[in-house]
Structure formats: C-alpha cells, structure tokens
Amino acid sequence: MIEVRKLSKSFGKIKALDKVSINVGKGSIYGLVGPNGAGKTTLIKHLAGVYRQDAGTVTVDGRPVYENPEVKALLVYIPDELYFFSQYSVEETARFYAGLYPHWSWERYRLLKQVFSIDPGRRVTRLSRGMQKQVAFWLGICAMPRVMLLDEPVDGLDPVMRKQVWSLLLQDVAERKTTVLVSSHNLRELEDVCDHVGILHQGTILVERDLDELKTDIHKIQVAFAGTAPPDLLREETVLHREQNGSVLQLIVKGDRERLLSELRRAEPVLLDILPLTLEEVFIYELGGIGYDVQRVLI
C-alpha cells in the first residue's frame, strides 16, 4: 500500500534521509522506530505529501503522493505537533474536514463522540494537548482513511486513553483493512501493535522486519550441564550471543526452534529452558551483529 523507493532528502547541508526504502502492505501496522533526529518525521511528511523528495519515489496505492489530492484523500496524517485553526470548535473543524475528505462519515463522528467525551462546541486550541490529540484521532478516524500516518501518536495521552486509541485503531485495521504507519522513539510502545517494524537511524533504514517471523526465528535459551558445556555445542547454528553465568549458559540463537531443542537435548543438559524475548532484545542482538551500539539507537 505504501511504497518508498530510495527516498533522499537534504535540508541544507544536513542529509535527513538517505536512500530510504520501505514497503508497507495493505492492512498492516508498520512501526517506524528510531531516536530523535533519525528522520522519522521527515519520512512521514513525505508520505503525507508535505515534503517534496530530492530523489526517489513515494507512492501510496501505486500512485505518487506529492501534489496528488486524489491519493491524499485516502490518507490521514496525525502529526506530533498538531495544528488547528485558532477560532474553530471541534464541530467546525469536523465540518472543515468533512468538506475535504470525500469518504467522511458523520455516523462515525457521532459514535465516537461517546468514546472521547469532549464537548464538540469547545474551541480546539483551548483544549489541552492530550485532548487535542484525541480530537485529531476522532476526526482522523471519521475521514475513513485507507492509510493512517501517525507521528508519535500516543505521546501526551494518559494510559487509559492510550489503550482506547490503540484499540480503536486496531479495530479499524481489522474491519476496514486500514494500513497504519506509526512512528515512535519507543520500541516497547509499538511491540504489541505492530506487525512490521523498521528501524531508522541517521536517515537510513537499518533493518526492516516482520515481527511474527522475527519472534519465531530468534530464541533465548538457558542451558546448564553437569560438567563443562560441550565445546562444539550448536556449532552449526547462528549464535548471536553467548553468556556464561556460573554453570548456566545463556544463548541467543537464530534458527528453527524444534531443531535447536533436539540438538541441545542430545548434549544431555541438566537444565534447558526457552525464554520469551522482548522486541528490544531482538533488535539489540540483531543489530549488535551488524556492529551497531544498539543501546544507543533504541532507548
């Protein structure tokens, strides 16, 4: 649904994006992760048709976004830094959007009014930052987009609202096959919702992974042997990390779970455990292999 090919963008002498390529399939939730200044917002602004790329292509549904109102009518962009017309109430802002988005649904608007419980007569700019964010989601969902671009979306929302917003989004994805691209500097935030994750660092995509695949592919194993561990243990496999802790050996290994287990069992360990991996750990080990100090890339 979203396809970015070799996108480059410079601001003066600063290269903000350098040959970035990402691919987001229809109905998937793509998490864009990276530290501040990595280029997340710049990339999203290209997807929203705000920036014009220096090089490369940015397409949604196979068509370029920039200066293409037809494609932009399918998109909703909720920026980190919101902007509303200063004199507009929620209701008036809704009318403004209704006039611009061809698939706007007033029915949804009325339904969601209960969820958000904000008086539609209030001026948006007078609301708190968190409430403004809620309004942005409320109206964004009513525009019935096929693609939602969310820049640091749940920043400033309280945990309850955070949960509610995510569940609304997930529901939309499930019902309408909405494609979502969401950015965050916090990987943990995205872990539970995304099916794909791309890590952006200094203007380039370091790694792009399918999370389900990722989680089934990398394993954290604890083994202990009566004596010393056999030296040729798992020689044939990709061991990303090995740590001896007393008699307990901790291994991070890439490979098929069943095959690994059967091989380890053959060495007759006194203890054999497969532990759950957090997404963060996955990336730390994955990227550690490429030579990045991942702890500094992912906070």
Add this chain to the structure above:
Amino acid sequence: MTFKGSLFSKGVMAGALKRFWWVGALYGIALLLILPFDHMMRELPLANKWAGEMLRNTLDLFSGAAGLQVLLLCTVPVILAVLLFQYLHNGRATAVLHSLPLDRKTLFLSHTAAGLVLLLMPVLVTGLVLLALNATTLLKLYYTPVDILRWIGMSALFDTLTFSIAVFVGMFTGNAVAQIIFTYILQVLPVGLYMLLTENLRYLVYGYVVNPTGNLRYNFPLMLLAGGTDRDLFTAGTVAVYLLVAVLFLVVADFVYRMRPAEAAGEVIAFPVLRPVFKYGVTACAMLLAGGYFAAVYRGVFSVIALGYVLGSLLGYLTAEALLQKSLKIWSSYRGYLGYAAVVAVLLLGIATDVTGYVHRVPDPAKVKEVYYGPYINYWMRDEKTWSTAVRDAEYRGGCFFEDRNTIEKIVLLHRQLLKAPRRGEGTERYIVYTLENGTYLARRYSFDERDYASLLKPVYESREYKRARFPVVIQYPEEIKLIEIGDLRTPKRQVILANREEIGEFAALLRRDVLDLTFEELTAGPEENMYADIVDAAGNSVHYNLRPGYGSVIGWLKEKGYYEQIALLPEEIEYAVLEYLVPSKAYNAGAVPERIEIRDRRLIEELLNISGPEGKTGMGETVDVTFYGKAAGGNFQYHRSIRRDWPLSEGLREYLERLD
C-alpha cells in the same frame, strides 16, 4: 467537497473568511467613518467653493486629502496577505494544510480569493453607501456618482495591487515579519537603489551628472500613493497595465508557491538559491547608504566615504548572515565578506583610476554642435526634449545654449581647466551639456566659483547668445510688446505703465542697449534688485527685468520723462535709518536686545542707500542690518537691506558702526 480539477476549495475559502473576516470588517468601518460618515458630519458650506472642493478631493486618492485612506491602502492588504499565508511561515500549519487532500494551486487560489473578497467588499460597501447618500442628500452638490465610481475603482485597484505584491513577496520568505518588511522594501527598491547609486557616484566621480527620475509613470503603489503622483498620468491604459501587473504578480506567486519547499517555514529566505542574493544585496545597500551618508555629512572626502563603505557593508553583511543563519555565531562566514570586499575594491579602483575615461572625457570643440551652460539639468532636459527655439527663447531659466564656435571653445577650455584643478562642494553648481555632432550628449556637473574663471567666462556671459537667452528684449520686436510696467520694490509708490507705442519703443531700445553693455562682473554680482521692469507681450507673457543702477540709458530716459520721481525711492523721502547687528536667534530668545543706532544725516542716508560691495560669506559680526523709515506718495514705508563692514564705507559711517560695538 473538493474534486480533482477544481481550483477553489469552498472549505478553505470559508475557513479563511471565517478566520479573518474581522480585517475586512475593520477596514470597512474605517472607510465608512473616513468617507460617508465624515461627509455627513461636515457642515456643508454651500458658498465656500474651496471647502466643497476639499470634500470632493477626499474621493481622489492622489489629492492629499485622502491621507488616511492611503495609509489603509498601503497597510491593510499587506496585513491581510501576511495573515492569510501565515500558514506557510509556521511549520505545524504548513504540515497540516499541505497534508490535506488539496494541491498547492487550490490552496493558493482559495486563500488569494478570500483575501480579495475581504479587501474589495469594504470598498464596495462604502461605495454603495456613498452612492445612496449622493442620491438622497445634499452631497450631490459636491460630487457626482462618477466621482464615487472612480473612487471605488481606484481603491480596488490599489488594494488588489498591494495585496498581490505582498502575496508575491510572501512566497519567497518563511517569516511573517520578513514578508512585511520585504513588501515595503521591494516597493522602494528601484527608486531607492537608483538614488543611492547616483548619490554615491556623485561624490566618487568628479563631474558626475545625476539624471533626475522625475515623475515616473509606473511605479509601485507605495511610491505612487506616498509620492503624490500626477493623477493625470492615470489613464484607462495605465489602469489596465496595473491590473495586468497585479494579475502577473499573482500568477508568478502561484508558480513560486508550487516550487517552494514546505520546509522553508521559518526561514527568512525560502529558496536557498536566493540567499546569496539577499545577503549581498543587503550588504551592498547598507554600504551605499552608509557611504552616501558619510559623504553628505563629511563633505565627500574619499577616505571618509571609504570608511562609510567598510562600516556599512560589514554591518549589512553581518545582519544578513545573522538573519539567514538565525544565530549570532557568524564569524566563521568571514570568507564571503572578503570576497565581496575584493569585488568592491576592484570596482572602486576602477572608479578611482577612471577606467572608462568618464571623468577626463572632454569633447573636441569642432565636434560640438552646441553646448548648454547653466545651473539646472531639468531645464536642459525640457528644452532638449521640446527642441524648439521659440520655447527656448521665450523664457530665461538660468542657463543657455551656445552654438557660437568661439563660446563653445571657451566652455571646452573651462571644462579642461576644471579637470586640472578638481574642487568639490564649493561655489555654485553648473552643468555643461554638450550636444555632439553625432547626436549624442555629454553632460557634466561641477561646483566652482565663476569669478575664479573670469577670463574664460567673460566672453561667454557677454556673448550675444547669452544676453539673448537671458534678456529676451534683445531680440524682441517692439510691436510685440503690449505694455511695460516699471516700479521700485522699495517704496509703496505706484508703478508706471507704458502703453504708448512710441514710449514702449524708446524704452525697449534703451533697455536693449543697457543689457548688451552689461559686463561679466555685473552679471555675476549678487542680484540686489530695487527697480524693475516687466515687459508683457501681446500673448500675455511677462518677462521680469531688474533695472540695475548701471543702466544709464534707461534711468536717464526715465528721469527725462519725469517717471523716475514718480516711481523710484528718492533719498529725501527717507526720514531716518536704523543700524543694528543681526542677533543670533538663540541670544534673542534669551532676552538680548540688539544695539540700535539711528541715523538722520542725509549724506549718510544716501550712502547707505547706494553703497555696494562684494558678497562675502555671511558672518554674523560682519553684516549690519539697515532699516530705512520714510514717507512717500503711497504712505509711510520701511525698507530693509544689509550692508557689510568690509565694504568701502565713508569715515562718518564707520564712526557710527563703531558705536554699535
């Protein structure tokens, strides 16, 4: 709903109107107060034609009676343009508005259209109110519906024009304050830059002539409205051109908008390629401004001007750099300044060494068709343009065209002399403009004391060509003269009017003889005028002649005819004279009373009346004010003149003057 291909978005337009309706409302209220309300509140003086004219003039933007309207015309469209396109200057707003399903053309056109509605509605409403009042009240006695329609048209035109310029400028910047400043700078720039450049060249290049810009037919609205334009220049064609220009500004603005990067919000100059233009433009303007100022204040010494250049350009460069980088840590960018300084140094060196030969170019006298020598370039331009000897001879305007080979040679010689000993800022200003055989012109301007070049200028001033130009009576046929009025400025006595053909003939012939006898020294002496003659021709044109004391034939004739006693101030009519020093106004305000001496000695009074001497630099202590009190046929009178202590005074007068000290 916005569909593909639609140029305007109803939502965006409605949004803009909703957010900025108050600008239009305030503008409308202001106009209603300035025009219809004010007109109704005035007490209408039916009999007073002038007051009626004033009322009508409020509908004429160029009349000076529309000052407040002009102020609004120059500011409201700019404010509106800034407000409407402020979203381009704010990163958040730029991101949100440009992510909406609209293209940039739609955004631009919708905002522009909303702006025009907000500007033109108030004008239209005010116009309609004026029309309604005109139809129903006494106001129709002062102006007509046509006046109102013209007012609507002109106001709308200038609103649109200023708005389009402000919008155009806004596309090049990402900062609202910069948009306002640039909008005004752009409007002043063409004339201002020309003035700065020529003003600097005037000091740098010896003899440089500044072509007067005059009343430009086309200029930016700010200059037209603030500069008091001739409204006659505003024909239907001019209006059409301005409308076209306004549209052009908007078309280009739209184009630039689509080129404009969204990330330019917050930048002073939106396009990186234009940043050097801005930087060095500011540097150059600041340099010329400081140089011109230093030259004017410190009398044009080159080293001082150069100092002004260094200070001005440095200040300009640093300011521009600080604005562009949005930081004060700009010392690292000194290289650009060095480059600029090198270019300017080369240019100045070129000027100093006269690379083009401008300064030392003196034409070969043989190739000069004619030469103008005189104090005003404007007159030369007018005469040269009209190219009619009749017009040239009709009126002396302080300059003269010479075609005589001898005179031309003398002026070329003078020109060479002036180049040998360049002097600046002293003496009187004289233009030398050659018309060459090949049809080109060579114009120079110098300031010098003509008496220093007496040997060269004597034949010029005493030439028949000069006399003829300055004193048309030299070639005037007596039959063309309708009457001659002769009087004395010092007395209330009644003038004598010669209407008798015979007397006119005699007087004109004698005046011609006296004029032709005038010497260079008399012609260049300070013109103290007592007696005069106005010669009026059949067409009603009047030429004024100063009847100098040296005009023996004319004065003799007047005495012979008995006119002299009738008109001139006679010494015996003076009762007494009072001498006093001119007291500086400061001391006078502090209560100092000037010393006064009364003289009743007839011999001394006569001396005071007739004494003359060289005009020196006016020093306070040197000049003595003389007031004569007298009684003549026209009643009591006073007459003032100044004398100087360094004149050849008689012993008796000197004694009186010493008593003043």
